[in-house]
Amino acid sequence: MDALIRNMEVSINPRLYLKDPQSTQLGKRIVSNGIDMISAMGVEQFNFKKLGEQIGSNESSIYRYFENKHKFLIYLCSWYWGWLELRLVQETHRITEPLECLKRGIDTLTRPVEADASYGHIDEVALHEIVVNEYSKPFLTREVDQQNREGYFEIYKRLVHRLADMIRAVNPEYPFAASLSSTVLEGSLHHFFLEQHFPSLTELEGVKNHTLFFRQLVLSAINK
């Protein structure tokens, strides 16, 4: 089981790309340089032409991997959520005591991201920056429902459900496990954003408070 869990990989809905970027050198360069550029300049300023120039390739080549910029962003975010899900599973699957499991889960999901050597060409710290600064853009569109039906947000939803299950394991009577789980995941990103841009709207600064706040929020809500 352990080996199995260690060898898990992030798998992403193939509808998000035209050609799997993991399958070629160029594809990997598109993804890794795309992450760097978007985290540096923001999605609005980013486009495939600039990315092409950056990697010494061509706009049209990138369009053979990704249909458009928006799907590229969803792809990157999905990768992030998938990666976080792996960490969640890895860090909690040995823990049998539900309360301890939940605490560790919240820690994993709310603490800042550190570099992870396991995935060579992807800079998780830069990716976290993207998710914090653009977090709602994948779904705040007119096409959400359509895209949701096509499964673009499956990984994120699965992650919310995982945390919700951990909450239910501690207190099966609590009626809002999914809502609370959503609040933690969304709230955590939002608080990273607030720390950076609206410090007067939060007391959280640095790692410790961040995790403490969400832990206490959840545990008191479910009355433990």
Added chain:
Amino acid sequence: MDALIRNMEVSINPRLYLKDPQSTQLGKRIVSNGIDMISAMGVEQFNFKKLGEQIGSNESSIYRYFENKHKFLIYLCSWYWGWLELRLVQETHRITEPLECLKRGIDTLTRPVEADASYGHIDEVALHEIVVNEYSKPFLTREVDQQNREGYFEIYKRLVHRLADMIRAVNPEYPFAASLSSTVLEGSLHHFFLEQHFPSLTELEGVKNHTLFFRQLVLSAINK
């Protein structure tokens, strides 16, 4: 005092417009039709040319009121938050008991918006739709910090601080009043969005649960 509070009006940072839309007929038509159109088609699909056609006026005339679409959106959202702040003050200023005051405050801020006859040309329900479906777009940009310095988000910040003060009034020892307040305001919008588009990620449906969830979340967090 009561009369004073009844007569308060939403006042918006003049830097958000070139010419005060409240000062003319055309301005009011721009705002009210803009709200209708954005709530119907979303900001991405919306533009000043379409709005001009809709109100039998001209693109260039609208640009004399608002510098660009983004500031127009911030203007509308500011109006919404200002209006909500008024309601918050009106509904809580007579209550002296802090806990009761906090409960009423949370109710006001988290329950769905109903039509308000006080502001003739503005459709608050449509405006609420906009805020729910585009809520992070005003600030998820590269220009946040600049725009924050120019005071574009003052009203929203003031609202967060008001709720935080109510929390502190109930429990001065609780160290995360602002964070909790931010979580409620952001979370409430997010949950309206989830109800519409990702119902599996929340148990909240309809008014009752919505307010109940946030009430219980806050009160248990601050240990009351």
Added chain:
DNA sequence: TATTTAACGATAGTAATACTATTATATTGC
């Protein structure tokens, strides 16, 4: 009432974006 002034409407134009289409040139598999 005449005149000035401000507001508005209409048209045209621009730079950038987000692609699409086509063709040429490498690279790889057999």
Added chain:
DNA sequence: GCAATATAATAGTATTACTATCGTTAAATA
């Protein structure tokens, strides 16, 4: 060595988000 595939280069298109200009209309003032 040849066919098939992947990539590069170039050009082109529709749309967007404005800006600039100018004539007309309405309002304010004298």
